[in-house]
Amino acid sequence: MTMIARLGKSALAMCLAMMPFTATAQTKIEFFFPVPVEGKLAREMTRLVKLYNESQKEVAVIAVYTGGYDDTKLKAQAAAKAGKPPAVVLMSANFNVDLKLSGDIMSLEPFLAAEQTTRDAYLQDFWPALHANAVVDGELYGVPFHNSTPLLYYNVDHFKEAGLDPAKPPRTWAELVDAGRKLAKGDRHGFLMPAGYDYLGWLMEALSMSNGGRYFNEEYGGEVYYDQPSMLGAARFVEDLIFKHKIMPQGVTEAGGVSTSFFAGKASMVLLSTGSLSFIRENMKQGYGVAFVPRNVRNAVPIGGASLVMFNGQSEDGKKAGWKFIKWLTTAETLGGWSRFTGYFAPRRSAYDKPEMKEFIARNPDAKVALDQLPFAKPWFATYQTVAVRKALEDEIQAMMNGKKKADQAVKDAQKKADELMRPYVEQTALKLP
């Protein structure tokens, strides 16, 4: 017997031994979920799915942890192309347009029709700002699950030390610069914001919206407004924070570095997601406060977070099972519990009428600020080729933050790149003339 033959045999035996077992009476569906904040959320999600599986007999959900938001999109689309589409996916809320255009996700309208309800009636209970990202081309494609907005976090001890009133955090860009100048000293920065991929695009959207802008066309996936006054002003503002006012360090800081600097007292004010609220509450040793994102023209912030979508290619039973699971995950009770656990806000308004939620808000006034900012929230950036179009802006702004480009040139170049990326879609739609 040669080694080769022996190895061959054992390899074959191993393959056979590890073939997955299939076929039972229940409808088995796969649920892909990313972990947007930290490891313990993966455990909580696994616990929720287990709870669901034990609560009924017809559907068995297999919860699959799939990395970050971008990894989840990659894996779900690759699986769909290979003939193994997941039934339900928790997907970054601004991927819906892209996924619908690529034909990956299914319209949820048939389920609403089967239950004799309308889209408007169904979305009634969800915060109005969330509707635009859930609906694509007039049909429901995603059910919001957890959501966030950017928030200004500030160090109360630093405020007192610099002679600022902690009860009056900066409300405008002018006040932000003014406070930042007083707060910055030595190696302590007055202000800091994450500038890694994904986060930067979202915060630039917040700043351009606070400057009166829209960032993108909510009704049409082929337009972004990068070289308009609202975004130009936002870009110049960030440039000035670094090079003119010198209250923010030059270069790109990732989100993890921003929260660590905030905890360490190296940054007095930071822009971070409401999704970080629980994490900051648990880890910040000094006093801190939260406030709206400061405005230049008006108060406005984009929504962030994730919604539940269903992939095409399911059996009839699989579709029904997927929808049933989505409905269970998005009851006011489940959403409220998840919100208290994570710091995200619950997308259903009725979740806040529950006694546990009222008590929670009373105990944590910072959560109330996040809630109060919601009426000013607007849809999250979503276009054809969302990720690439977002990166077109992020690459330019990062170059600007590194001192390699001026704001005016950066937004111009970003617009050019974004237009090129969206051209195929634009040619097929707005520029396709009779």
Add this chain to the structure above:
Amino acid sequence: MARHQLARRLPGAMLVALLSAVAFLWASPFLWTVVASFRPEGAGSAGMASLLPDFTPTLENFRNALESGTFGLYYVNTLVVVTGLLAVQCVTVSLAGYAFARLRFPGRDALFYAFLLQLMLVPPALIVPNLRTVVDLGLYDSLPGVMAPYFASAFGTFLMRQTFLALPRDFEEAAAIDGAPWWAIVWYVLLPMAKPGLIAFAIVSVTAHWNEFLWPLMVINSPANQTLTIGLAAFTRGAEGGKEWGVLAAGTLLVMAPLAVAFVTFQRRFVDSFVFSGVKG
């Protein structure tokens, strides 16, 4: 030799100091990971970036990391993947290497270069086609599915071909005269002499697949089949939250520990193999 001249000119102590400084720079990320993994959570504000342990060490971070997943299972799965894969690869790359080095057939060199071309492809471009094949073979969501695309390694074949080419033909000819069939020549004559090449390949293969994230993430769904890197990602891939550096460091150490221990134990063997086979890390 330039190195010898340099060594003669620099006094011994200075050379040691210089090399220590370089070694320290090289090792500082690892040192930080070790220090951070034992740092209590509350010390975060004191100096998370500090290399000096200014606290009472705690095992809390390791406990948190271990609780965030079934690490025992991850270790077993990763071990199955890297050893199973290596076993199959040893067979395929030595046979293919032998064919390209010793057998004569039309188009051999063209075929060899075509084979090498796959080294130029970026792995993400192959995700969808490979995943389709894995599904067709019924290997989706299984550990063999994680291994399958790497069974025939271009790098390994190249390395073994070069190793065989460097061996003198005299031994094989002697065996052939004694009537040994080709497989006996490979098994009894060539492979024992090519051992350093195989060991060098084994190190590269094991570390690459031990650390791989994207492909296992694509293939594996069931928690029971997850590998270490996917388990680790649970606390490194957070997007919106802050980073729990201590837990992250502890998790990273847990993942790398077996490889690090193995390397330290067999260090001399490994270094010899690399020197012999001409592969540099």
